[in-house]
Amino acid sequence: MIVADKKPIEEIIEEIKDYNKILILGCNECVTVCEAGGKKEVGILASALRMYFLNQGKEMKIDERTLERQCDNEYLEEIRDIADEYDAILSLACGVGVQFTAERYHSVPVYPGVNTCFLGATEERGLWTERCQACGQCILAYTGGICPVSRCAKRLLNGPCGGSSNGKCEINKELDCAWQLIIDRLKELDRLDDYEKIFPLKDWSTDRAGGPRKVVREDVKL
Amino acid sequence: MRLQYPANIKIIRVPCTGKIDVLHILRAFEKGADGVYAVGCMEGDCRYESGNFRAKKRVEQAQQILNTIGISGERTRMYNLSSGEGPLFAEIAREMTEKIRKLGPNPIKLAKKKAA
Numbered sequence: 001m002i003v004a005d006k007k008p009i010e011e012i013i014e015e016i017k018d019y020n021k022i023l024i025l026g027c028n029e030c031v032t033v034c035e036a037g038g039k040k041e042v043g044i045l046a047s048a049l050r051m052y053f054l055n056q057g058k059e060m061k062i063d064e065r066t067l068e069r070q071c072d073n074e075y076l077e078e079i080r081d082i083a084d085e086y087d088a089i090l091s092l093a094c095g096v097g098v099q100f101t102a103e104r105y106h107s108v109p110v111y112p113g114v115n116t117c118f119l120g121a122t123e124e125r126g127l128w129t130e131r132c133q134a135c136g137q138c139i140l141a142y143t144g145g146i147c148p149v150s151r152c153a154k155r156l157l158n159g160p161c162g163g164s165s166n167g168k169c170e171i172n173k174e175l176d177c178a179w180q181l182i183i184d185r186l187k188e189l190d191r192l193d194d195y196e197k198i199f200p201l202k203d204w205s206t207d208r209a210g211g212p213r214k215v216v217r218e219d220v221k222l
Numbered sequence: 223m224r225l226q227y228p229a230n231i232k233i234i235r236v237p238c239t240g241k242i243d244v245l246h247i248l249r250a251f252e253k254g255a256d257g258v259y260a261v262g263c264m265e266g267d268c269r270y271e272s273g274n275f276r277a278k279k280r281v282e283q284a285q286q287i288l289n290t291i292g293i294s295g296e297r298t299r300m301y302n303l304s305s306g307e308g309p310l311f312a313e314i315a316r317e318m319t320e321k322i323r324k325l326g327p328n329p330i331k332l333a334k335k336k337a338a
Contacts, residue, residue: 009290040245044287047248052291054333 001030001121002094003128004037004114009048012090015111016049019087020059024049024113025079025101026066027093034128036114037092039066045092045113070097076104083108119150136206136213142194144185151178157199223308227315239263239300240273247284247298254331257297257322258284261314264302274302294325 016022024046032038046064053060063086068075070093083089083105091098095116102110119132133150139157140147149155153171159179163170167180186195206213236242239262250258260281262274278300285295299318303310 009287040243043245044248047245047252048287048291051248051252051293051330054337055292055329057333057336059337 001033001119002096002116003034003118003120003130004031004094004116005034006036006041007113007115009045009052012045012111012113013049013052016088016090017053017058021061021063021085021087022049023063023065023079023082023086023089025070025089025091025093026064027070027091027097028066028068029071029093031093031097031114033122037094039064042066042092045090071100073100073104076101079105133207135202135204137203139199139202142197142199143182144189144191144194146178146182146185148178148182151176151181157202225308225312227312228319230319231315238268238270238273239277240268240270242277242280244280244284244287247281248287251288251293251297251328251330254328254334256328256331257318257325259298259314259318260300261311262300262302264304267304274300293329297322297325297328 024042026032026037026039026042028038031041035041042064046062050060050062053062065079065082067078070076070091084107086108089101089105089108089110090113091101091110092113093101094114095112098110098112117128118130119134120128120130123129130150132147133155135149139149148157148159152159153169153175154161156179159182160177161179164177164180167177169175169177183192183195186192204210239260242260247258247260260277262277263269265274265278268274281298281300284298287295288297289295301314301318303314
């Protein structure tokens, strides 16, 4: 899922302080799971902002709404009738949701309420870690299901480098060396022969190097 | 025991303090409560293992938010006591009431009155 983190309330206050009517728009997908922008976070932020502005003597109407997804037109249409009633929308969705909402509603400024961080997993409640960089050319089949693109600081395809020490990465002693993990895993799977194979140059044109990407699927297009 | 404690305290019963959310605390302040305190079981004695620890964290989060928006975080806190400690419950009620009295009324309540 896409992992996001809350923005400090002070920063959000700065974003919206000049408006009088705000819609805080949550998203029921990834940001709900990482507890940054779901219905509950919308409620907490709305309550805090209402109190802040009331305390400042400013009349500010702050409404709450949470959509199933903000990255899909059909769900974004649900606010079609009400969007124009607001001076601004504060979206607690990931960067995709914020942009998609802004694209759909030209006349209303849309502000981000979270910092979108990475594609990751919930290791435990309150701990999310990166697992994928969406490079567009998955090589997990050859690396024992552990991604060196997202988990090796150098994105090495033939690792580890000399900075690997006792299974940890040189950039941070708490960070596992991805290549150590790969070797250990391949050993467990009795597939160390795979490790001996030299990776050819990876085609990075499917990564961000080729500019913004798109997936076109004629077979599913209507 | 027929213990006396301040009559201005409104008790909201929850199955476990683990049920209390930041939102519940904030909404109480938004509605004009001068203070909110959670009374949970002793640490380590939670029937659901970690309910009171969850509550403790959420009360801390609420404190942080309240401090950020200019309402003293001291208006909310967590107490731990066992169900057999009636006298302590009454004492806590008095202590919290005194503390809130010193802090004065919830500024939101005053701001609402001013705006009306």
